[in-house]
Amino acid sequence: MNAPNDVRRMLAESAARLFADHVDAKLLEAAKHEGWSPKLWQALEAAELPLVGVPAKSGGAGGTLCDAAAVLQLAGRFAAPVPLAETGVLAGWMLAGAGLAVPRGPLAAGPPHRDESLTLKRSRGRWVLSGRVRRMPWARIAERLVVIATDGARELVASVAPQHARIRPGWNLAREPRDDVVFDQAPLADAEIAPASAGVSHEALILRGALARSLLIAGALERALGLAVDYAKQRVQFGRKIGQFQAIQQELARFGGEVAAAVASALSAAGVIERGGNARLAVAAAKVRCADAAREGSLIAHQVHGAIGVTDEYALHHYTLRLWAWREEYGNEADWAIELGRLMQTHGADALWPALTSD
Amino acid sequence: MEKPSSSPRSPVFQDVDFSDLALPASALALREEVRAFLKSEREAASFVPRLGHTEFDAGFTCKVAARGWIGMTWPKRYGGQERSYLERFVVTEEMLAAAAPCAAHWVGDRQTGPSLLRYGTEQQKQRFLPAIARGECYFALGMSEPGAGSDLASVKTRAERVPGGWKVTGQKVWTSWAHKAHAFFVLCRTSPTTGDRHEGLSQLIVMLDSPGVTVRPIRFMNGRHHFNEVFLDNVFVPDEMVLGEIGEGWKQVTSELALERSGPERFMTTFPLLVELIRRLGASGDARAQEMVGRLTARFWALRRMSLAIALALDPGPDGGHGAAKAAVDLGTEAALVKDMGTFYEREIIEAARLTVAIEPDPEAVETFERFLAETVVGAPVSTIRGGTTQVLRTLIARRLLGPLG
Numbered sequence: 001m002n003a004p005n006d007v008r009r010m011l012a013e014s015a016a017r018l019f020a021d022h023v024d025a026k027l028l029e030a031a032k033h034e035g036w037s038p039k040l041w042q043a044l045e046a047a048e049l050p051l052v053g054v055p056a057k058s059g060g061a062g063g064t065l066c067d068a069a070a071v072l073q074l075a076g077r078f079a080a081p082v083p084l085a086e087t088g089v090l091a092g093w094m095l096a097g098a099g100l101a102v103p104r105g106p107l108a109a110g111p112p113h114r115d116e117s118l119t120l121k122r123s124r125g126r127w128v129l130s131g132r133v134r135r136m137p138w139a140r141i142a143e144r145l146v147v148i149a150t151d152g153a154r155e156l157v158a159s160v161a162p163q164h165a166r167i168r169p170g171w172n173l174a175r176e177p178r179d180d181v182v183f184d185q186a187p188l189a190d191a192e193i194a195p196a197s198a199g200v201s202h203e204a205l206i207l208r209g210a211l212a213r214s215l216l217i218a219g220a221l222e223r224a225l226g227l228a229v230d231y232a233k234q235r236v237q238f239g240r241k242i243g244q245f246q247a248i249q250q251e252l253a254r255f256g257g258e259v260a261a262a263v264a265s266a267l268s269a270a271g272v273i274e275r276g277g278n279a280r281l282a283v284a285a286a287k288v289r290c291a292d293a294a295r296e297g298s299l300i301a302h303q304v305h306g307a308i309g310v311t312d313e314y315a316l317h318h319y320t321l322r323l324w325a326w327r328e329e330y331g332n333e334a335d336w337a338i339e340l341g342r343l344m345q346t347h348g349a350d351a352l353w354p355a356l357t358s359d
Numbered sequence: 360m361e362k363p364s365s366s367p368r369s370p371v372f373q374d375v376d377f378s379d380l381a382l383p384a385s386a387l388a389l390r391e392e393v394r395a396f397l398k399s400e401r402e403a404a405s406f407v408p409r410l411g412h413t414e415f416d417a418g419f420t421c422k423v424a425a426r427g428w429i430g431m432t433w434p435k436r437y438g439g440q441e442r443s444y445l446e447r448f449v450v451t452e453e454m455l456a457a458a459a460p461c462a463a464h465w466v467g468d469r470q471t472g473p474s475l476l477r478y479g480t481e482q483q484k485q486r487f488l489p490a491i492a493r494g495e496c497y498f499a500l501g502m503s504e505p506g507a508g509s510d511l512a513s514v515k516t517r518a519e520r521v522p523g524g525w526k527v528t529g530q531k532v533w534t535s536w537a538h539k540a541h542a543f544f545v546l547c548r549t550s551p552t553t554g555d556r557h558e559g560l561s562q563l564i565v566m567l568d569s570p571g572v573t574v575r576p577i578r579f580m581n582g583r584h585h586f587n588e589v590f591l592d593n594v595f596v597p598d599e600m601v602l603g604e605i606g607e608g609w610k611q612v613t614s615e616l617a618l619e620r621s622g623p624e625r626f627m628t629t630f631p632l633l634v635e636l637i638r639r640l641g642a643s644g645d646a647r648a649q650e651m652v653g654r655l656t657a658r659f660w661a662l663r664r665m666s667l668a669i670a671l672a673l674d675p676g677p678d679g680g681h682g683a684a685k686a687a688v689d690l691g692t693e694a695a696l697v698k699d700m701g702t703f704y705e706r707e708i709i710e711a712a713r714l715t716v717a718i719e720p721d722p723e724a725v726e727t728f729e730r731f732l733a734e735t736v737v738g739a740p741v742s743t744i745r746g747g748t749t750q751v752l753r754t755l756i757a758r759r760l761l762g763p764l765g
Contacts, residue, residue: 005376005379008376066376066378066379069378070378222369225369225370225760229370229760229761232761233761233762233764241764243757243761243764244764246750246754248757249753249754249757249758249761250750250753250754250757252756252757252760252761253696253699253752253753253754253755253756253757253760254699254753256370256371256696256756256757256759256760257696257699257700257756259369259371260369260371260372260665260693260696261658261661261662261665261700262661263369263372263377264372264377264661264664264665264668265657265660265661265664266377267376267377267378268377268378268380268660268661268664270378271377271378271379271380271381274378275381281656281660282660284653284656284657285656285657285660285661286657286661288653288654288657288658289657289658289660289661292654292657292658333654334650336653336657337649337650337651337652337653337654337657338646338649338650338653339653340652340653340654340656340657341648341649341650341651341652341653341654341656342649342653343653344637344652344653344656345637345640345641345642345643345649345652348637348638349634349635349637349638350634350638352633352634352637352656353456353630353634356656356659356660356663357390357452359381359382359387
């Protein structure tokens with residue numbers, strides 16, 4: 001058990017090299033205006049990284065959810081301005097489960113909120129989709145909008161061509177596309193819709209979305225910590241490197257703990273889902289812990305950097321802006337804490353310890 | 360803007376894949392055994408669960424020993440069971456969740472045993488390990504002194520060479536349960552301070568009934584007695600009671616810190632209060648209380664994953680290490696992180712309990728929730744002091760993060 005997973009390690013190493021070769025200041029700056037980086041996407045797609053975790057027989061790259069988790073953590077570490085989570089872990093997962101084709105190109109997934117639902121009706125011998133989705137990540141650059149919807153009796157997965165939707169562009173703090181999307185009797189061909197497979201549901205989509213954001217947060221936090229540490233080793237004030245001051249050291253140590261907890265919880269949650277464990281507990285715990293860490297960590301990172309960290313010339317903002325965006329997406333820490341607290345309360349005091357140790 | 364250099368791996372937990380972290384079937388089966396044991400003990404009212412400082416209960420320790428749960432990772436020839444660190448982890452966390460009285464065997468099982476396995480002579484191992492594992496021999500730790508708290512290397516207790524052994528003189532403080540223990544490890548100076556304060560320190564095994572040893576109680580602020588000060592006045596310690604090498608005491612003491620700082624006891628001492636809080640809340644629909652419970656659950660979950668990762672990494676495996684933790688793995692920083700965050704987490708539970716159920720803590724309370732609250736509020740300052748203060752731990756963590764600053 002727990003022998004180093006060599007395959008995953010090699011995957012992560014080659015993915016890290018690819019990100020490092022492509023993601024630089026220029027690319028991130030350009031993405032702020034374009035909303036994403038087609039150039040990075042092409043490189044990732046050529047390496048089959050977006051569809052890691054999607055079965056090869058469905059057109060994916062194979063591998064497990066934990067493999068995909070390792071790639072998402074890296075995507076966060078590089079602030080990769082591409083819909084990596086949406087394409088594989090969310091849309092690819094829904095499509096593959098339903099037996100639908102997983103197309104090439106960036107995909108969007110939804111609805112990303114619990115209180116949203118899309119409806120399907122039969123009209124003149126075909127399915128039509130209606131409803132509204134708020135702030136759907138990456139909708140306007142996606143090849144397909146992959147959604148889960150209900151016909152009143154069951155949940156189905158639909159792959160909608162973007163031209164059949166009204167998309168109103170929106171942004172998150174890091175200027176990633178978060179678009180309002182309206183489907184008004186959007187027509188679907190037979191090959192574009194199928195019943196959701198066991199395990200795929202709107203509820204499960206929300207869980208996976210929250211898991212994906214947790215992994216991205218964990219990665220972005222690692223980078224923010226790295227930048228803060230590097231800065232503390234270089235910046236001189238009062239004749240000393242600021243990292244030599246205990247006041248700074250104490251903050252960096254706290255930061256290190258927050259990052260470790262974020263990484264531990266996010267990756268652990270992926271493992272729990274893969275092993276068929278208590279996904280609600282694990283994902284809720286991960287999103288709460290990662291969002292908490294995002295709050296504490298981002299502010300320590302800026303405090304250590306002083307004024308230079310708040311400019312748009314310095315790298316830190318690429319990560320902290322994303323941390324502040326991602327912690328809200330797919331439910332913030334209060335949403336998930338209430339959900340988790342209610343769950344624990346419902347099961348009762350004596351079920352808490354068994355739940356926490358069900359692994 | 361500088362180009363992100365390479366792949367900045369997190370400097371801690373570098374070789375841990377948390378997504379792969381799971382307990383083996385043997386540990387899960389053991390958990391059921393421990394739960395069944397604790398359930399029957401609780402039903403028989405054999406102990407009263409208490410928080411803050413675990414209770415000293417020789418009878419309970421004997422029962423745990425009879426199950427083979429003391430020294431369970433040690434070799435069989437020394438009374439151990441040759442089980443894994445993860446199995447030990449499971450036993451420890453079950454005991455903590457049940458607030459079971461483990462003080463009698465705590466130090467022997469956690470500190471003395473591993474140190475003896477790594478540094479002890481064959482004779483010392485034979486003499487002490489089986490007795491500890493049987494629950495018949497209790498150890499204490501003689502580290503802190505009036506002038507040496509966080510700065511442990513400044514201990515003044517000294518041992519002078521005499522024929523056949525050493526004469527020890529000095530004073531130790533905060534020696535928990537020394538009034539009940541049979542022996543303690545004494546960190547002392549065996550040669551005068553030269554340039555490097557970490558040199559010239561040694562560890563001696565001192566029997567607490569030796570002539571010249573005086574144990575005096577130091578009462579905790581609620582009147583309870585677990586701390587002591589121990590005076591050593593020309594106490595003779597024979598050569599065969601030297602632990603490890605003379606002059607290597609510092610290295611020996613610090614090498615076991617990862618194990619001591621990363622265990623579930625660093626974040627679970629107030630956990631039973633969280634359980635009682637949920638019981639007290641019942642079906643209340645108070646969203647603020649739910650958010651607090653949810654947050655505490657989430658934070659516990661993350662801490663436990665980190666602690667588990669360390670237990671796993673330190674496990675020597677079925678045929679390595681003779682039961683001592685894997686020597687090659689340096690997880691001191693990770694362990695310090697777990698302790699630092701874990702001890703603050705313990706306080707978060709107290710705060711949540713206070714703020715959601717507004718009651719006045721009463722040390723004589725009969726109700727479990729009220730009693731736990733009183734015990735934990737008073738015990739709260741201790742966990743961030745003992746076993747490495749917050750400030751010392753953070754300095755150590757920062758040193759790893761920053762590396763040499765020149």
